[in-house]
Amino acid sequence: MRSLGSVLLALVMLFLLGPFVVIVIAGLSSGETLAFPPPGLSLRWVAKVFEVESFRAAFGVSMLLGVGATLVALVLGVPAAYALDRYKVPGGEAVRSIVTAPIIVPGIIVGLALLRFLLVPLGLPVMLGLFLGHTALLIPYAVRIVSASLNNLRVDIEEAAILLGASRAGAFFRIVLPNIRSGIVAAFILGFVTSFNQVPVSLFLSGPGVTTLPIEMLSYMEFNYDPSVAALSALLALLSLAVVVVAERLLGLSRYV
Amino acid sequence: MSDPRFLSLEALTLAYGGSVAVDKLDLAVRRGELIALLGPSGCGKTTTMRAIAGLMEPAGGRIVLDGRDITRVPANKREIGLVFQSYALFPHMSVYDNVAFGLRLRRVEAGELDRRARAAIASVGLTGFEARVPKALSGGQQQRVALARSIVVEPRLLLLDEPLSNLDARLRLEMRSELRRLQRELGITMIYVTHDQAEALALADRIVVMRAGRIEQMGAPEEIYERPASGFVARFMGFENTFGLEGGRLTGSAGAVAYASAVPAGTRALAWRPQGIALGQGAYQGRVLGASYLGQTVEYLLDTSLGPIKAETPAAQTRYANGDTVPFDLPLATAAPLAQP
Amino acid sequence: MFEKRSIGLALVLPAALFVALGFLLPVGLLLAESFRTPAGWSLAYFTTFFADPLNQAVFLRTLRLGLTVTAVCLVVGYAAALAITGLGPAARGRFVGVLILPLMISPVARTYAWVVILGRTGLLNVLVLKLGLSDEPLRILFTETAVFLGLVQLFFPLAVLPLLSALENLPADVVPAARVLGASWLRVFWQIILPLTREGLVVGGTLVFVGSLTAYITPAMLGGSKVLMLETLLYQRVSVANDFVSAGVISVILIVMSIATNVLLRRLAAGRRAGGAHA
Structure with missing residues (x-):
């Protein structure tokens, strides 16, 4: 029974992690086209990734979008989660459903709907469309994760702070916020990663000159069969690995996934 | 014991989720007095206390403290202390910072702040524990921090919500006498909410027995214990037949x-x-x-x-x-x- | 203290307005449009859509892939979760890390690894040719098998994580108690462990099934235009033919299926639990 389990887990690990080993090796290829095993190892395609102008531009868009959309989602989501958890909000359950609705709608539909009924009619710039779509998508994550942190925090410590002379806002910033800080940081990391990796929402919202990195990768691989996308994929995987390890060490990210 | 109406509740009515929890309650508390609000759970004692603290808005009536109507004064301006049943210590702050919190809000000058915080910590016997966080303290020690945090700002009135109910029997007796000592030393007016008649009898100058949102009987411990006015109070005081x-x-x-x-x-x-x-x-x-x-x-x-x-x-x-x-x-x-x- | 409705409202309003105007309104308009034909409100667009054999095939393929991927993820995931719970806490932590890591890595990067493995000159074909299993490279990429493999790898962690927490939340003594009463291991599994972890199965199953139905990257990269699923079909209809009608119909289908799955499976879990009390 035990050895059977060990074999199964070894196979599962191979299936889940093996492809990442493959992509790292493929990205280090010295050959002209994508092949496995590669004819030799070199860093030429890794270097190429940094030279491709469209990758650099798309990376900038994705970073800006990831940070901006996550910050705005938190600025909107934290007070909403706080109010829904602590205050009597008129129609509270309905409001909670509204705020967490974007999580159940497939991203591609969000992108298409925003394009057709918001961006085109109002003539909004591409970047704003991406920003709206990503922020809407991230608000539910922010609300859920912050709600979970608030649930674990006693309400009466705020009352204690107020009776000692703090204002409502003072009690929030001095007492509540420090105690849900790790939840907010976790929400930021997960939100950023979600936005940075997001494809379906961005599909219809990317436009000429303003493309996110994953979309740019998809369109690059349509016309090129060189190992640079593999090299870039390997870089992104290693970057994610670093983020996950650091975040897990700092605040036990796995509790929030 | 001057000033027989240091705190007065006048026809105080409190509604909770649509139903009346406290109905036209009248109560006068003298300066320096220790009053116990005694009753079974659901009798309105905790609700009354929360209304006095300003954590709950009355549906009717007035609350007057030291000659001033505080019914509409926000909780953070009332200068009323509250020791919570759960202690409600700030989990991210040390003992010292918990106690200094109220002083910092009042912008007390650094030297005096330190002196007062240390004195309050000493008065509850926790000198040496200043740097600990609440999680690293026992229940009894947390209780003492909560007490020190409330008295350091010298509130005009101190409310205690079943403060001993989470302690074991031996600690409860110890804290009971310590509370009484502190109250005498500081001359602070206290309202003590409890469902434990032995606690109320041992601590209070006066006991207010509450039932279903009304005062059933009010008087000195001996009076309540010897001459209950109703079957409800009698049963509460051990007259089981x-x-x-x-x-x-x-x-x-x-x-x-x-x-x-x-x-x-x-x-x-x-x-x-x-x-x-x-x-x-x-x-x-x-x-x-x-x-x-x-x-x-x-x-x-x-x-x-x-x-x-x-x-x-x-x-x-x-x-x-x-x-x-x-x-x-x-x-x-x-x-x-x-x-x- | 927290009774002031006005404060609560003021705090949720910005987020609620943002979502309502920037999300619900456009999505609602998109969905409504699918029911508004020149002849008035009707289901005409849906009947036209489903009359096309290609669309039927894509719809059935999406369902088929969703069901098979979910079944495989749950069965293998359950076995894996059981094996993981048998390990010590340190090893368990490492496995949870192995499960979570892929979730954080760009799906494009994850899926591209399968292009490298399954492609004409990829790892698998090199092995097949070397071992003499075939004379020419197999065509695996751009088949349903490739999409299936990609989806299983993508969603496997989503099946295991809820099962793992369900198994860990089993009341500590039920299994030894049943064993002491003389139940065989299989009996313990069927009559005790499985019913008590039903919620984990429902949560994991919902995540995997809905995820598979609404997948885009995996079918786009591993299936291409030959193995379309609903989302890739939607993108193709819009980008190739500017066909917003079909796109709207597919949107309605996707949303209805997502919500229906969530509601049905949750009902199922709740109903079984209530029924269990009488049995």
């Missing part, structure tokens, strides 16, 4: 018996503690259903023509066995005459 009285007959759950003694006018019920029932002699008879040895005393459950009666006698006296028929008396001297059953 309560019988209606009408036309010279006592009425219990099983039936009625004649009762010859002359009772004060207006008495409509009589109640006895188990210790107040005299076993071994008397006009009445009961059959022993069960006996519990309690150490100093033995408690018997008797089946009588009034219904079940609980009686307690010193263990050194004659002992009875299950099934024995025992004569007993219901002496007027040990009875509490009640105006309402």
